[in-house]
Amino acid sequence: MQNRQFIVSHAPFWHNGSKISSRSYNTVIAAIPALLLGFFHYGSPVVGVLALSISSAMIWELIMNLITRRPLTIGDGNAALTGTVFAMLLPATSPWWLVITGTFFAVVIGKQIFGGIGSNAFNPVVVAVAILMVSWKDFFDFNEALLNYDFEFIAAYPLAELKHFGTSAITSFDTVDLLMGKQTGGMGATFGLGIIIGGIYLIIRGIIRWEIPVSFLAGVFITALLFNISDPLKYANPVFHICTGYTLIGAFFLATEDSSSPVNFVPMLACGAFAGVMTVLIRNIGIYVDGVIYSILIMNLICPIIDKIRPKALGKVV
């Protein structure tokens, strides 16, 4: 009898086949429709920024892996995903150093110093954009950044128009046009329909949960509606808020990031709605043009506590 070597490990011996890399790459796939329209509007700079963003994010991750002497994790696609989503938020004209600095903040400050994937308290992309927005706010002023483009639609950033000129300035924006991406903004953040399609794909694949985007959008809608009812001249209608700025990309791609969002049912609804409410509050009352980035940061901050609301475990006597 020959002596064969068998593999011994512990139960269960089956796995449903899901893995982190397929989650990451599916999210990248879901981002493609929105990015395609960006390419259509802004041309080759989109490819440049996107490629630089993905590659620099992966290189930052690799460098951190080597410095911290931990296993190489760029294969899990999480850095590539971070790079993709980060690029979607940028204007197409972003200079190369802004992209590289941004991915540094995202991957190194946002994720790796906390201990890598799964340990980040905040969405890395949101952290990076928040830091960049504070540091170089001119590059996130889409009117200024996209000055040299000639579009066949209104080349003014809708939220800035609203902020500076009130509702009378936004009457020329048509909802369908906004959804179809006929507005300026981040290179992957303006094509509302594309983002919704990508988001639905992610929900169907089970990669993100419907609770967070739906409650986020509901929070935006209801709060904006209340403002709109209270003073229709001063505050825009809720549909405008949903279709402009980072609202949709925030709902489907930013707020749903795994480790910085809750996992239980009620907390998912609560956190999503909270971020939605905060978004409109910042837009309507605060000084910032768009509130999605900061509202998601605040949501990330409170979600570990909110996530303690959970069903009682079997047989737990309290």
Place this chain on the structure above:
Amino acid sequence: MIKKSFIGMAKPQLLCEALESVLPEPEKISISARATFLLKMPHGQSVGKSSFSFEEGDKVITGQKLALAAKSNEYIVSSVTGKISSIKPFEGNFGQMYTAISIETAQKEEKDKGFKQTVKNVTLENINKYLLNSPGCSSLGILSDSAKPINTIIISGMDKDLLVTTNQYILKSDINAVKKGIKILKEISGVGKILVAVPPHLMDEASVLNVRVKTVGLDYPAAFPELFMKNVLGTVLPAEKSCEDAGVCFLSCESVACLGNAFEKGEIPVEKTFTFIKKDGSNVLVSAKIGTPLVDIFRELGVSLRDKDRIIIGGPMTGFAVYSEDYPVMPDTDAVMVQDSADVSYASDYPCINCGECIRICPADVPVNMLVRLLEAELYDEAAEQYDLHSCIECGLCSYVCTARIPIFQYIRLAKHELACTRSGENHSAEEKNAK
């Protein structure tokens, strides 16, 4: 292996195997040249040659009891006639020590009369003395534990794990023995409430048993005692309490049938029926003597194993892997599974990414995502206190769906084991103090 479907939004539903209506004939494995028995050793006991009432070279006959010389309730019953060829220590899961007793089988079979002489005497004592090592019967010992009075016996015709049909087969093929077994149980245990739990398609078979029948769906893990108690009996078992603490005793159909057969025939049953799950996921029923080395079963079934394959005792979700094909069929082996090296899934050392899949699938609502963070840091007490470690029913679904492929199930079992060890250690030291 059941993979995640393209539409991953819905919870994966794992269904246990239903036995087909045409009863399959189990493959009978002939007596092999050598049989091995694993005798469970008490914790912390050193095993010297003098611990046994037998030694190498002794003759053993079928049905003969082999036990430790010192007072211990553990024993094994030889299923073959032959000569003891070796006595070796063997370490099982979680450091449980066994003594592996190998017997070279002789040509002619002789049968031990010890049980036959007392067969008229149907008592719990007799069962404890002779039948605890019979197929599936180890839990019969619970009935005579005076510390935990039993008021309900649930006879399970369900199989706990996926792909396993052993109990369903016994219920279907040996219903008369089950009937007799129930009669004996009623007489000796004095327990008034006896229920039979079966999957829906065996309702008709079970109805002839003259006891109350409850049906349980085939969806995994509905057949687990804790969930059965919650969903069917409507009593939620407090975490950390066993079913026996609540006065409920789960017995498999197999053990009840065994009881019936033993007292009917006056012989200790030594044939074990179990499900054999092949590499392609198909299963056959096999009947072999307890102690038959797995390698003989592989040979008779024409299963060829290569390097890096996996041999699993039990089903795909809750079984355990063994490293040698000499591992014997045991009284509680309900299934044997072989897995091709290409199908082996590996655990990773990734941290939890907080995707929440485990939360959504956990039948006991354990906050697995938080629990695993504490378990990785070996904070077992905190895990039990804050994150419901003891509510876990050990179904393995969290590991099955884990995106980061963390061996969560093993972490949980290890934590429970460690906690139990510290606790029993404390008890020991407390006893010592009292003695002083």
